[in-house]
Amino acid sequence: MITLDPLFEPKSIAIVGASRNPGEIGYEVLKNVKNSFKGQIYPINPEVTEIENLTSYSSISNVEDPIDLAIILNKGKEVSSVLSECAKINVKVAIIVSSDFSEKERVKLNEDIKKLKKASKMRILGPSSMGVFHKDLDMLYLPKERLKRPSEGYISFITQSGGIGATLMDLAAGEGIGINKFIAVGKATDINEIELLQYFGMDMQTRCIIMYLESTQNGKELIEQAKNIVKNKPIIILKAGKEEQGLTAVEQHHGISSSTSQIYSAAFKQAGIIEAKTTDELFDFAKTLANQPILKNNKIGIITNAGGFGVLAADEASRLGLSLEHLNKDTIKLMKALPSHIKKENPLDLGGDANADTYQVALNAMLKEKDISGIICIALLQTPTLEERVITAIRESKLHGKPITVCITGSDYTKRLARRLESYGVPVYSTPEKAVRSLNVLLKYNNILKKFK
Amino acid sequence: MITLDPLFEPKSIAIVGASRNPGEIGYEVLKNVKNSFKGQIYPINPEVTEIENLTSYSSISNVEDPIDLAIILNKGKEVSSVLSECAKINVKVAIIVSSDFSEKERVKLNEDIKKLKKASKMRILGPSSMGVFHKDLDMLYLPKERLKRPSEGYISFITQSGGIGATLMDLAAGEGIGINKFIAVGKATDINEIELLQYFGMDMQTRCIIMYLESTQNGKELIEQAKNIVKNKPIIILKAGKEEQGLTAVEQHHGISSSTSQIYSAAFKQAGIIEAKTTDELFDFAKTLANQPILKNNKIGIITNAGGFGVLAADEASRLGLSLEHLNKDTIKLMKALPSHIKKENPLDLGGDANADTYQVALNAMLKEKDISGIICIALLQTPTLEERVITAIRESKLHGKPITVCITGSDYTKRLARRLESYGVPVYSTPEKAVRSLNVLLKYNNILKKFK
Numbered sequence: 001m002i003t004l005d006p007l008f009e010p011k012s013i014a015i016v017g018a019s020r021n022p023g024e025i026g027y028e029v030l031k032n033v034k035n036s037f038k039g040q041i042y043p044i045n046p047e048v049t050e051i052e053n054l055t056s057y058s059s060i061s062n063v064e065d066p067i068d069l070a071i072i073l074n075k076g077k078e079v080s081s082v083l084s085e086c087a088k089i090n091v092k093v094a095i096i097v098s099s100d101f102s103e104k105e106r107v108k109l110n111e112d113i114k115k116l117k118k119a120s121k122m123r124i125l126g127p128s129s130m131g132v133f134h135k136d137l138d139m140l141y142l143p144k145e146r147l148k149r150p151s152e153g154y155i156s157f158i159t160q161s162g163g164i165g166a167t168l169m170d171l172a173a174g175e176g177i178g179i180n181k182f183i184a185v186g187k188a189t190d191i192n193e194i195e196l197l198q199y200f201g202m203d204m205q206t207r208c209i210i211m212y213l214e215s216t217q218n219g220k221e222l223i224e225q226a227k228n229i230v231k232n233k234p235i236i237i238l239k240a241g242k243e244e245q246g247l248t249a250v251e252q253h254h255g256i257s258s259s260t261s262q263i264y265s266a267a268f269k270q271a272g273i274i275e276a277k278t279t280d281e282l283f284d285f286a287k288t289l290a291n292q293p294i295l296k297n298n299k300i301g302i303i304t305n306a307g308g309f310g311v312l313a314a315d316e317a318s319r320l321g322l323s324l325e326h327l328n329k330d331t332i333k334l335m336k337a338l339p340s341h342i343k344k345e346n347p348l349d350l351g352g353d354a355n356a357d358t359y360q361v362a363l364n365a366m367l368k369e370k371d372i373s374g375i376i377c378i379a380l381l382q383t384p385t386l387e388e389r390v391i392t393a394i395r396e397s398k399l400h401g402k403p404i405t406v407c408i409t410g411s412d413y414t415k416r417l418a419r420r421l422e423s424y425g426v427p428v429y430s431t432p433e434k435a436v437r438s439l440n441v442l443l444k445y446n447n448i449l450k451k452f453k
Numbered sequence: 454m455i456t457l458d459p460l461f462e463p464k465s466i467a468i469v470g471a472s473r474n475p476g477e478i479g480y481e482v483l484k485n486v487k488n489s490f491k492g493q494i495y496p497i498n499p500e501v502t503e504i505e506n507l508t509s510y511s512s513i514s515n516v517e518d519p520i521d522l523a524i525i526l527n528k529g530k531e532v533s534s535v536l537s538e539c540a541k542i543n544v545k546v547a548i549i550v551s552s553d554f555s556e557k558e559r560v561k562l563n564e565d566i567k568k569l570k571k572a573s574k575m576r577i578l579g580p581s582s583m584g585v586f587h588k589d590l591d592m593l594y595l596p597k598e599r600l601k602r603p604s605e606g607y608i609s610f611i612t613q614s615g616g617i618g619a620t621l622m623d624l625a626a627g628e629g630i631g632i633n634k635f636i637a638v639g640k641a642t643d644i645n646e647i648e649l650l651q652y653f654g655m656d657m658q659t660r661c662i663i664m665y666l667e668s669t670q671n672g673k674e675l676i677e678q679a680k681n682i683v684k685n686k687p688i689i690i691l692k693a694g695k696e697e698q699g700l701t702a703v704e705q706h707h708g709i710s711s712s713t714s715q716i717y718s719a720a721f722k723q724a725g726i727i728e729a730k731t732t733d734e735l736f737d738f739a740k741t742l743a744n745q746p747i748l749k750n751n752k753i754g755i756i757t758n759a760g761g762f763g764v765l766a767a768d769e770a771s772r773l774g775l776s777l778e779h780l781n782k783d784t785i786k787l788m789k790a791l792p793s794h795i796k797k798e799n800p801l802d803l804g805g806d807a808n809a810d811t812y813q814v815a816l817n818a819m820l821k822e823k824d825i826s827g828i829i830c831i832a833l834l835q836t837p838t839l840e841e842r843v844i845t846a847i848r849e850s851k852l853h854g855k856p857i858t859v860c861i862t863g864s865d866y867t868k869r870l871a872r873r874l875e876s877y878g879v880p881v882y883s884t885p886e887k888a889v890r891s892l893n894v895l896l897k898y899n900n901i902l903k904k905f906k
Contacts, residue, residue, distance in 0.1 A: 411627025
């Protein structure tokens with residue numbers, strides 16, 4: 001069986017159904033592939049001889065060079081014959097982006113694919129797949145003016161809904177969260193979410209795998225694979241269709257029925273998979289898990305220049321079972337450079353007139369405190385006394401090897417600085433509750449590691 | 454007793470401790486007041502005769518005209534004598550921004566204020582108050598380059614933490630959420646959160662009151678006042694210090710102890726106050742409550758062009774007890790202009806190639822369906838087929854008098870359109886779950902109205 005390497009790292013790509021007309025999918029895919037991919041590109045369109053300065057072919061069979069990956073954008077009813085052609089010339093992987101099938105056409109396509117799989121080694125992704133995105137291969141048909149592409153990072157993302165996947169990537173891009181590889185499965189007729197999970201499990205560049213899952217045809221296999229993978233990297237799944245009405249909607253959207261909430265949640269727990277309960281949590285958790293060391297135990301410290309946010313963070317910590325340890329004498333000694341009116345307590349409230357130096361002293365002391373394993377750093381950057389170089393102080397805390405999550409709230413000014421911190425791999429959240437929940441997930445993953453290693 | 458009108462709508466303002474030096478609070482407050490306030494301004498500073506083209510006075514007693522509002526920025530130890538002077542010349546309201554008191558100085562100030570209140574009619578806000586913000590009076594010392602000011606809207610905000618309050622306003626400003634009046638209480642020596650609640654309860658421009666509360670000295674009074682106010686407008690409270698560790702942090706931050714979570718939650722329920730469980734929920738709920746009609750019953754419709762988001766919304770609706778009704782025949786008839794492959798179901802999945810026209814048809818039909826009382830509209834704006842004028846279609850749905858909340862996810866492009874919708878009073882959320890929870894809060898408020906009217 002052909003591995004999935006040509007899906008993510010093809011040497012040559014044919015775009016079947018490429019178009020010269022901006023706005024059409026056949027043009028948008030070609031343009032985005034051309035701007036990202038460094039290998040050979042073969043547009044296929046029987047009506048033209050050239051598209052965007054690339055020689056266009058009337059049929060994929062006319063291309064004489066070997067083709068690793070074929071992206072199929074044709075009308076639904078044409079897909080079967082294009083697939084046969086692809087198999088004949090030994091294309092390694094075909095991605096069917098097309099999704100305009102009548103019920104009858106869909107049934108026929110499924111049968112044709114079954115036959116093809118017996119006769120050929122070619123692997124198939126889709127139909128209704130949005131394809132692959134990473135820094136060297138962008139085949140999304142969504143225009144860049146509308147959907148921002150994220151920078152390179154350590155999170156890889158498997159989604160059973162192209163729409164959800166793509167918009168969440170856009171959201172992530174806006175917040176400066178890095179993505180390693182993105183893949184939209186579509187209807188899994190051959191390559192499915194489990195094989196992709198395996199692939200990312202072995203992928204050296206992926207440190208955290210996230211998945212938007214509506215249903216799986218082989219829950220047992222998913223669990224078995226996950227159990228192995230979580231020994232090396234965390235898996236986070238957002239499962240849709242958990243509730244009764246959601247299930248009906250899933251059936252409608254996906255054509256197959258998904259199991260109930262409890263079964264999936266129990267299975268995830270058994271497999272060491274971290275469950276995201278909401279859309280927010282998927283990336284909230286991923287950016288911390290992908291960039292921060294584990295939290296060894298439940299003992300944490302909170303640093304803030306806004307007393308109230310310290311209170312809200314302490315509330316959330318209590319709810320999650322995280323413990324705010326009293327600072328020991330050595331730590332308090334390390335804080336002697338702090339103004340005398342600051343109470344050396346945990347949460348440590350540096351006061352409304354805190355500056356970058358007080359943050360640095362506080363962070364250094366807390367990070368050296370042996371009874372504290374992880375830190376929530378809240379910084380109200382709008383206060384005039386707090387210099388921008390506090391970002392450097394927070395960033396450097398990474399050197400201590402203890403996990404840290406940050407809460408920075410606001411609009412333009414603070415978002416700019418928050419994005420800078422994110423680009424250094426320090427996860428930033430807009431509420432204290434999210435910063436605490438995300439630090440807590442590092443403890444969850446530590447417990448998973450203990451259980452499965 | 455002097456009402457609070459001069460606090461929000463003074464005719465003249467003295468700024469005691471005004472400064473010529475940019476970066477100092479005395480300068481920032483003066484500058485922001487000068488740029489927003491249309492009445493007379495008197496800077497008070499014994500060392501200069503002019504600041505920012507305004508005549509400066511050596512002492513407030515030297516001002517011959519009547520002063521409605523004095524903003525006191527002096528050093529902590531000077532505050533008592535400034536207050537006496539203010540009372541002597543019949544200042545109506547004094548706001549003590551100063552917060553640098555030693556424990557001894559604080560005790561003395563409290564005693565001095567007690568005496569002053571017996572001898573004078575002057576009202577006092579603070580100490581440690583960040584003051585007031587609205588479109589005609591901006592006395593925040595946080596620079597605009599760091600803290601964006603929100604546009605005018607219908608939400609008024611009482612906060613016991615200036616820092617939290619101000620940064621959340623900055624966040625709101627970035628998302629296009631309008632604020633009517635903002636006030637940071639500080640330590641309540643005279644004017645407290647309850648009197649302010651009353652004031653906003655009667656304020657015609659305020660449609661929704663939100664409060665960040667750490668503790669109250671008179672819970673019974675708070676409940677009694679709230680019971681009256683919620684007949685006319687909703688109150689949302691984010692209570693900090695709910696959990697054990699949070700309580701300790703509150704005591705530290707606020708000097709007085711707050712009660713436990715359960716007591717407050719029960720009291721809020723009794724009073725018809727909506728409790729925000731997280732920082733996010735405070736504004737998430739407020740922007741819907743301030744701008745949308747109530748939800749009459751639990752029957753809702755979901756429209757989407759991303760099947761998966763429809764599933765997640767349906768999941769959340771189920772969890773909250775909202776019901777997705779089947780569409781009746783008349784509604785399905787109204788949808789005859791929709792492409793035939795679209796299943797006329799609820800959630801209504803318009804498909805990845807939906808455009809503004811299909812949204813308009815779908816919205817119109819759903820809004821006319823008698824068994825549907827409110828709508829979640831999910832729009833994946835990144836798809837090339839969906840024109841920007843879908844924003845107009847969604848906006849016009851307000852004319853039907855049924856509540857609507859919207860889910861739009863993404864970065865720059867989608868955020869720009871989302872802000873436009875927000876400016877029309879249509880609340881937009883970045884996740885389907887938040888859109889559903891916020892629509893649900895309109896049902897909660899309907900139940901509160903039924904109970905208290």
